[in-house]
Amino acid sequence: MTQAYAEVIGDPIAHSKSPLIHGFWLEKLGIAADYRATRVAPDDLASFFAARADDPAWRGCNVTVPHKVAALDHVPDPGGLRASIGAINTVFRDEGGALVGTNTDAAGFVSPIAGLDLAGRPVAVVGAGGAARAVLFALARLGVGRVTLLNRTPLKGAALLAQFGLKGDALPLTARLPAAALLVNTSALGMAGQPPLDLDLSPLPDDAVVYDIVYAPLETPLLAAAAARGLDTVDGLEMLVGQAALAFELFFGAAPPRDHDEELRERLLA
């Protein structure tokens, strides 16, 4: 039989770190399977899924920009993600071989802060795009208290708070931060080529955690400012690896060896 494989699809796709992450775990576990990057143009999405559905060697795929919403039109959505996160990032086969669309971004976001008790505590989130949806979905499930959502377009933030049943305020980026237990940047600010996210962190308590889901660069100006204030930080590679770990298990039926995370991070940064 042809070797089992999974892949990441997007357009463009050359920059994706997913082949390195999944390939690293396949090698560590000695699994004879392949994980590749495949460029799929938007017009080819339907034919892509139709062809892969008939390929018994195909274990599934990760889905990235610009297909995370459109893929919902081509694979079953038993978890009702269209109405919640509004996007999928993983397609896998269930035990009967049927395709299932799912989203590991929300759980991947939570995994690095799983030890943090956020129930009823105030949080601040920057951004109201696709990544914010997965983060707000996860925060609602954690039962956080008031959410201060800062966005260039505050109206988009207000709509997301309402959609996820979160109490709080949607404000412009210039607003003062609350005394939040967690601050998360989900926006593009701080990414290479984008302006930095310039916030006054002084309202945050000393035990606050600052989490930036941007991973290029790894140390964003926001995380540098948080570290300078002595706050705990979580960088974007942690979420990236967290969402990949959940997808890996769905594709290959084995938990990835997370005791090698340090080596994996070194390779991702090389």
Ligand code: ATR
């Ligand atoms: P993603 O899927 O990565 O979340 P997105 O859906 O395009 O990408 O969302 C990008 C987020 O970054 C949005 O919150 C966007 O603000 P708007 O909702 O006002 O568009 C924010 N963003 C991107 N570039 C920005 C910039 N130069 N200044 C301020 N905010 C920016």
